[in-house]
Amino acid sequence: MKLLDRNSLKYLTIGPHDEEWGMVVTTVGMQSIEPNASYPAMQHPESYDFKPQNGRVLDEFQIVYITEGGGFFESESIPRRRIAAGTVIMLFPNEQHSYAPDTKEGWSEFWIGFKGEIAERILSAGFFSPKEAVIEIGLSNSLIGLYRDAIRLATKERIACQQLLSGVVTHMLGHILYKYRSLGEGANCSEDIINEARQLMRERIHHSLHAQDIAEEMGVGYSWFRQSFKRVTGISPTQYMLRLLTSRAKELLMSDNSTITEIADMLGFESVGQFSTLFRKIEGVTPRQFRNENQMAYGGQLMR
Numbered sequence: 001m002k003l004l005d006r007n008s009l010k011y012l013t014i015g016p017h018d019e020e021w022g023m024v025v026t027t028v029g030m031q032s033i034e035p036n037a038s039y040p041a042m043q044h045p046e047s048y049d050f051k052p053q054n055g056r057v058l059d060e061f062q063i064v065y066i067t068e069g070g071g072f073f074e075s076e077s078i079p080r081r082r083i084a085a086g087t088v089i090m091l092f093p094n095e096q097h098s099y100a101p102d103t104k105e106g107w108s109e110f111w112i113g114f115k116g117e118i119a120e121r122i123l124s125a126g127f128f129s130p131k132e133a134v135i136e137i138g139l140s141n142s143l144i145g146l147y148r149d150a151i152r153l154a155t156k157e158r159i160a161c162q163q164l165l166s167g168v169v170t171h172m173l174g175h176i177l178y179k180y181r182s183l184g185e186g187a188n189c190s191e192d193i194i195n196e197a198r199q200l201m202r203e204r205i206h207h208s209l210h211a212q213d214i215a216e217e218m219g220v221g222y223s224w225f226r227q228s229f230k231r232v233t234g235i236s237p238t239q240y241m242l243r244l245l246t247s248r249a250k251e252l253l254m255s256d257n258s259t260i261t262e263i264a265d266m267l268g269f270e271s272v273g274q275f276s277t278l279f280r281k282i283e284g285v286t287p288r289q290f291r292n293e294n295q296m297a298y299g300g301q302l303m304r
Contacts (some may be wrong), residue, residue, distance in 0.1 A: 001120065007031040010154040011045060023116035023166040026060055028150045033069070033106040039080070045276035048113075055098030060115040061123055063172055064099070065143060069107030073099040077130040085109075086138040088176055092123070092130045110147040114169050122170075127177055137179035139219055141200050146172050193218055194232040201241055205248050209269055211237035246282045253291045260287045275297070 007295050009029030011270050018024050027048065039052060044078035050056035055074075066087045073089055074080035082098065083089070085107070091097055101107035122128075137143075150168045153161055179192070193257070197214050214237060215225035228235045245267055252263045264275035 008151055008155070009042070009044070010151065010157075011048075012154055012157065012162070012165075016047065018162040019116065021116070021163055022118035024162050025112055025150070025154070025165040025169060026113040026115065027059050027062075028112040028147070028154045030108070030110045030147065030151065030163070032108045033101045035106040036103055036108060039100045050098070052098050052100035053097050057094060057096050058091060058113070059093050060113050061093060061119050061161050062111055062113040062178070063169075064089040064091065065110045065147065067108045067110065067139060067144060069101055069105040071099065071101035071105070071107050073097070073134055075130065075133060078133055081134065081219055083134065084136070086136060086140075088135040088137055088143075090123075090130075090133040090135065091132065095133075097133075110144065112169060112172070114166070116166075118166070119169070121175060125243070127173070135176060135180050137176060138177070140196065141174055141177065141217065141255060142196055143172065147204070190228045191232055193220060193225075194229050197229065198204050198233070198240065201237075201244055205244050206266055209241060209268075211241065218240070242278065242282065246279060249279060250283075250285065250290065255286055260291070263287070293304065 007030065008029070009027065011027045012025055014024045014026070031041055037117050040049065043049075048058070066083055066085055066089070068085050070082065070084045072080055073083050077094055089099060101109075101298055115174075150165055153164055153168070157293055197218050200214060200217065201209065211226065211229075215222040215266060219226065220228075226237060229235075229240070235241060235243075249267060252258060252266070253260075258266065260275070261272045262273040267275065269275040269278075276286050276288075279285075279290070283290060285293070
């Protein structure tokens with residue numbers, strides 16, 4: 001089993017002014033549990049710690065996302081059931097619950113805890129229910145990215161951290177609801193996978209990515225991925241990534257003071273020659289010609 005790159009947890013300080021915003025985040029983290037390891041693995045405050053055989057009751061909401069491995073979950077509203085990777089567990093205040101990884105498998109999990117008037121309004125309006133607290137949405141790089149964003153914000157805990165984190169939680173809830181309803185209505189799952197792949201490509205535009213790497217990260221075969229991508233977008237995944245690179249290159253050439261060699265390096269090209277050849281093939285001019293033709297729009301001479 002491929003484990004998360006690191007374990008992390010954070011319990012945040014909350015001030016009265018933060019609570020006036022309507023939602024506060026109490027904790028966020030991630031951990032990987034090896035097979036046959038004890039659970040929970042990390043030290044938690046008394047109000048959060050629990051033994052799987054006894055369960056616990058929280059005074060807040062939590063979103064737990066299992067990304068690898070498997071285990072079980074049970075609550076007052078849901079009999080004990082199997083949990084697999086790609087499952088979201090919604091924890092509700094004052095609801096007895098318990099969950100843990102299978103000792104033979106272990107698992108990787110993300111979690112975030114939150115409370116407040118906004119959270120209560122969203123989660124009591126029928127969008128989510130304790131009776132449907134286990135939501136199978138599959139593996140979502142977008143949701144994982146939101147967890148990682150929340151962890152980074154919580155680790156720094158700078159000004160307006162709580163307000164930013166509450167926005168991340170709202171985004172998470174919307175993403176989970178979309179995934180849940182799309183799957184429930186029989187939407188074309190391949191389109192969801194391709195849309196998520198495109199988002200991943202945009203986020204990692206400065207890395208040297210290959211279409212095969214994207215397919216592997218999305219958990220699908222490359223042949224299926226290539227065919228589905230072209231059906232949804234009209235072009236191959238490689239062509240799409242090249243267009244993203246070219247578009248970003250044009251932005252940098254018009255608005256950045258970096259040299260063309262530096263831009264080629266930023267975009268992950270092995271050499272400025274490789275960058276120039278690709279750019280000319282797609283745009284019909286070299287990066288230098290493109291910059292010279294567009295420099296007047298930016299009020300003067302740009303660096304070469």
